[in-house]
Amino acid sequence: MPQHMTASVGDGFDQSARDAVYRAMFTRRDVRSHFLPTALDDEVLARLLLAAHHAPSVGFMQPWNFIVIRDAERREKVRDLFLAAREQELPAIAEERQALYRKLKLEGICESALNICITCDRQRSKGSPLGRWHNPEMDLYSTVCAVQNFWLAARAEGVGVGWVSIIEAQALKSLLSIPEHVTPVAYLCVGHVSEFAPKPDLEAHGWGRRLPLPELIMSETFCGQGEALLKSTVTRLNGVDAAPATTADQRVAPAVPQREPPKEASALSFSSPNFEDASASRASQAGSGTWPSMVLK
Ligand SMILES: Cc1cc2c(cc1C)N(C[C@H](O)[C@H](O)[C@H](O)COP(=O)(O)O)c1[nH]c(=O)[nH]c(=O)c1N2
Structure with a gap:
């Protein structure tokens, strides 16, 4: 834990700290449209990465890596992968929803301050599969916990995050030189934003709504x-x-x-x-x- 954060004793946080935790959770958004062209301070990014790195992981495996992608040309290439993948995904969408699908903004790869690819090294604790012997996919779930920590910490810092999964994984792996045994779990667009929308974009556009x-x-x-x-x-x-x-x-x-x-x-x-x-x-x-x-x- 970073030194300035002292561990509290007792059975919970005080009210304002609890409020802050829930506030991060309930006001977190997947951001695609509201990125600002402002740089993201390394101090802030470092805090987000530390938060991610303190996620739970099976057998304390910590299977993650964080590829920070700033280069504009590389990001354009990733965006091309997104555009191609979106065309491939389209026919799988119900016909009556395809027009809406086309209109949705589903990434902010080039507009955000930077991108981060969070990966899972599936061999990091090879030979000692504590907690994974029966359920080998637990390393992937652990990595998703890191993604969520990153996302919530970002919200608390006023930083937007948008997850882009409309990308063909193998193509992304070759573009980012990711080895065969490493899985790209999350491709994230990260940066300051003009606003956090009150509702999920997909809800605002009538794609879906929160289930009861x-x-x-x-x-x-x-x-x-x-x-x-x-x-x-x-x-x-x-x-x-x-x-x-x-x-x-x-x-x-x-x-x-x-x-x-x-x-x-x-x-x-x-x-x-x-x-x-x-x-x-x-x-x-x-x-x-x-x-x-x-x-x-
Ligand atoms: C694993 C995974 C993968 C994706 C997403 C999320 C998750 C968890 N989401 C974001 C998703 O659409 C969003 O979380 C929901 O619509 C709910 O909105 P809020 O996150 O609450 O704003 C997402 N959004 C998007 O525009 N393009 C994408 O490719 C993806 N992919």
Whole structure:
């Protein structure tokens, strides 16, 4: 831990510190359009990288590396990879959404102050796969934890981050001379911004909206019913009218098992286009969460 950050004792942060943590989480945005042509101070970047480097990792493997990309020509080449990948991705998008897809701004590679590619060295703890013997992909998940630390720290510093995954990995690897056993996990556009939008870009443009959290909470087993009180509390914190626990549970919980039989259920099934129900629009009316703004008071 950097020296100026002392470890606090007791069972939690004080209220203002807690507020700050939640504020970073709830106001973090994926930034594509609002980058400023201002340089990013190395002091700030160093803090972000330190935050990333303090992420949890399987077996304390720390499989990450951080490739800092400043060169304009190289970034143009990455942008070309993005443009090519976007054309390849387009046919996989439902036809009625393709026009909207084309209009979306999905990267800020050249406009941001710099880019960072966060990679995962899959051989870093070769021979000692603590925590990875049964689940070898845990090193990739660890790297994603580093990405999230970086992203949240950036938000706290007023720095925008945009993740670009519409890039063919092998092409990116050759462009950045990444060895075969290293996986590029995240390509990030990083820099000062004119604003952090109140909502995700994809929500603002009608591409998607935040799913109602109570419908994602299960009890004991996948699709297990229950946790009425918890769901009602979540609903209340999110700014939707508080209802008696049982009513809230009846409103939201049955939607999951009725739509997908348990054997086929997966997290992805909830984002099906059929998921256009009353509770989703309730959540949408409530915006992307009222609780964060309560926290900010
Ligand atoms: C793994 C991964 C990969 C991508 C993203 C995110 C993550 C986690 N996101 C950003 C994504 O669209 C965004 O997080 C959601 O729309 C929610 O918005 P906020 O992040 O809350 O602003 C993203 N955005 C974008 O414009 N182009 C991209 O290629 C990607 N790729």
